[in-house]
Amino acid sequence: MPRRAQETKFLQLLFQNHYRANPENVDIPAKVHTREFGMESWAYTWRCIERIERDESGSTTRKGCGRSGNSFIRISKCPNCGSSDIHVNNWTRHHGFRTAEALVAELAVLAPHSVYHSAAFYEIPVARHMDEKEWQGAELVFDIDADHLNSPCADEHDTWRCNNPDCGETGSGRNPTTGCPKCNGMSFSSRKWICDKCLDAAKKNTLKVRDEFLVRDLGINPDLIQLNYSGHRGYHIRVHDPRVYKLGSKARVEIVHFITGMGFDSTKAVVTDGRIPRVSSRSFPGWAGKTAHAMVEFIRNIDAYPGTEQWAKLLKKNRTAAIKGLQREPPIITTVPGIGVKSWQEIAAKSTIAFGGEIDVPVTHDIHRVIRLIGSLNGKTGFLVSELTRDEVDDFDPFGDALAFADGTLKLKVAGGQVKVPKFRISDDTYGPYGDEVVELPMSAAVFLLCKGVASIE
Template identity: 40%
Template sequence: MREWGFLFFDNPNFLRHIVLKDIHQLLDFCKRLGPSDCYHSAAYYTNPAVPDMSEKNWVGCDLIFDVDADHLDTPCKKDHDIWICNKCNNEGKGNQPTTCPKCSGKDISKITWICDNCLNTAKKEIIKVVDEFLISDLNLNPENIFITFSGHRGYHIHVEEEKIKKLDSNARREIIDYITGNGVDPTYQGLAQIPGGLIIGPKSDDYGWRGRINKYAVRFLKEADESKLTEIGLTKPKRKLILENREFIVENLSSTNKFIPGVNGISWDVAKLKINDWLKIVEAAVKLYAGKVDEPVTADTHRLIRLPNSLNGKSGFKTELLRRDELEAFNPLNDAQVFTGYVKVKIKRAPRIVIDDTSYGPFYDEEADLPMSVGVFLACKNLADILTNLKQ
C-alpha cells in the first residue's frame, strides 16, 4: 500500500502517514477535510501508517523524475518573475537577490510566474528524458511510463515497472548521473588522439552517450557565439577558426560514413582544433544539453509525489495525467483548467498571465471581474482575494 499526505489552506503543517485503501476512502477524506494539495508515496509499504520510516516495511518504489522550470535557464524569468523587499518595498525583476540593493535587507519575497515559454521548455526536457534516456537507452516499456503536468511549473514522470521498484537510492542516483551526464568522460566515449596525432571521435548514430556527445558537440558549434566560446576557455585564434569554419566543422562531424580503417569512430581532426579544444567543447555541450532533472526527487525512495488529476494549491490547475503521445499537443494554460464561471477579485499586484488563450493584466491594486480560473490562480498565488462569484 501507499502512504498518503495532504496540505491544507489554513494549516501549514503537512499531514502524512495516512492509509486510504481505495478511491472511495480518498474521495471521502477530501470531501470531509478539503485539502489544498494531495500526495501519495512513490513507495509501497506493508505498514504505511507508521510514522517511523524504518518501521513502515518498504517493499518497493516507483521511479520518479521531476522537471521544473525553476531549475531551467529560461530567459522569460527576467521578464515575469518579481522580487519584493519586505523592508523598504523595493522591487525588481528576474533572479531574487540575497540582499536588497537599496536597503540591504534580507527579507525578500518572490513572485514566481509561468508562461508558454518556461512551460514549453520544461515539456521539451520531459520529452528528452522519456524518449532519449528511459525508452531508447534504458529500454523501459513505454506502457509503464506515465507523465503528469505538475499543476504549476513542470512535469513529473512515474515509471511503474517491476524491474526498477527494488532499486535503492544509490542505483537511482546512477540513473540520474546517466541522464544528466554527470561523470561522462568523452575519452571513454571514443574522443581521443591516436598514435600519429589524428583526433578521432564518435559518430552521430552511435548508441548512447557516444552518439549523444557527437550530436551535442554539433549543436553547440551551431549555436555558440564568440562570447560562449570565450566562456569555455578557447583562445582567440581558436574562436576565430571555429566561427570562420563553422559549417565545415559541423558537416564533418555530422557525417556517419567517413570511416577510418581499424578505428571505431570518425575523424574529428578538422579546422586545426586540438584534443584539448574538443574536450572543452564537449564538456560545455554536455552541461548545456544533457537531461535536467531534480536529483533528490529521484533518489528519495520515500518521496511523496503529487496525486495525478488532483488540483495544485499553488495555481488551481489540474495535475493532468498524460501519455507520451498526448504530450506535444498539451498546453497547461488551456488544458489544465477546471474552473468555470466568473469572479470579482481584489488584486494586490500581478504580472500579465495568459490563460485559455486570453491575456489578463498586469494588475496593481485594483478590482477586476475575471474568469474563475484566472481568479483562483491569482488567489492561490496570494496576489488576490476573491470577493464574490458572478453570474455567467
C-alpha cells in the same frame, strides 16, 4: 500579498465542490493500500512553545503559553500570548487508504490545497517513522520543473523583494546572488510565475528524458511509463516497471548521473587516432554515441554561451563548418583550425552538461519521496494534475487543457504593488499586466490569481 481567510475558505469550498462532482478524475495509484499519502491543507496548525528559563540569579521566567490552534492565515505570533516562538505547519503525512473509494471520499471532505502519495510501497504506510513503514520497493519517478531550467523568461515575469524592513527594494528576475543592490541584504521574498515559454521548455526536457534516456538508452517499455503535468511549473515521469522497484537510493543516483551526464569523461569520447582527433560514432551506446549530437546542439547555440575561451570565439566564427563535420558519420572535428584535441574535449564536456536531462535530482534518488496525485488539483494555480499519453504531450496546453473551473466570473482586487502582476494566458485570452486595480475575470483566471496570492475577492 498573503491570502486572507476569506479567499482561503472560498478556494477550499471550490476545490471541495470539484472533488464531489468529479470523483472519476482522480487517478488511483496501483496498490493504493501500500501508499503513504501527504496532504497540504488550506488551514495552518500552530503551537506556541512554552519554555521556563532561569537567569543568573536563579529567577525563572515563563515564555510562551503552550497553546495550539488552527488559522486560515499563516501567523507569526501566538494569538494568545504574543510569543513569536511558535511552530506553524500546514502539512500532514502518514495518511493511508485501504480502497480507492476511501481516498476519493476523503478528498471530497478535506479538499486539500494539494495532495501527494509515495512512490514507494510500504507494509505499514501509516507508521509515523520511516523505519517502521517496512519499505517494499518504489517506482522510479522524475520531476522536471521549469524553475530548474534557468529559462530566460524568468527575467520577464519573476520578481523579488528585499526583506530588510528599512529597504524593500524590488526587482525582476531571480534573487540577486550578490545581495540587494540597495542595502546588500541577502534575504529576499520572490514571486515565481509561469508562461508558455518556460512550460514549453519543461515539456521538451520531459520528452528528452523519456524518449532519449529511459526508452532508447535504458530500454524501458514505453507502456510502463506514465506522464503527467504537475498543475504548475512542470511535468512528472513515473516508471511502473517492477525491475526498478527494488533499486536503492545509490542505484537511483547512478541513473540520475547517467541522465544528467554527470561524471562524463570526455577524454574517452574525443580521442586522437594518430594525430587526428575523433569523436565517438553515433552507433556507440550511451553517452559515447550522443556526444556528437550534443556537441552539434551546443555549437548551434554557441552565441548564448557566456564563456570567453578562445575555442568559443573560433566556434562562433566557424559554426557552420563545425556542425557539418560533426553531422557526418563518423563525425569529424578537424574543420575548425586552431582548436586542438584538449579544447574539443572541453567542448564535449560542456556539451554533455547542456544536453543532459534537467531533473530535480533528490526526487529521483529519494526512495521515500511523495509525488502529486494525478487527477488532483494544484493549490498553487487551481489547475488539474493531468495525466498524458505520449501522443497527447506535444499538443497539451497547460493554460487550456488543465483548467478545472470554467463557469462564471469573479470580481477581484489585484495587488500589483510596486511590481505589477505579470500578464498571463487562460485558454485563448491574455490578461494583465495588473497594478493595484479591480477587475472582473472568468473563474479560471480569477482562481489562478487567488491561488497565486496576488488578489483578493472584492
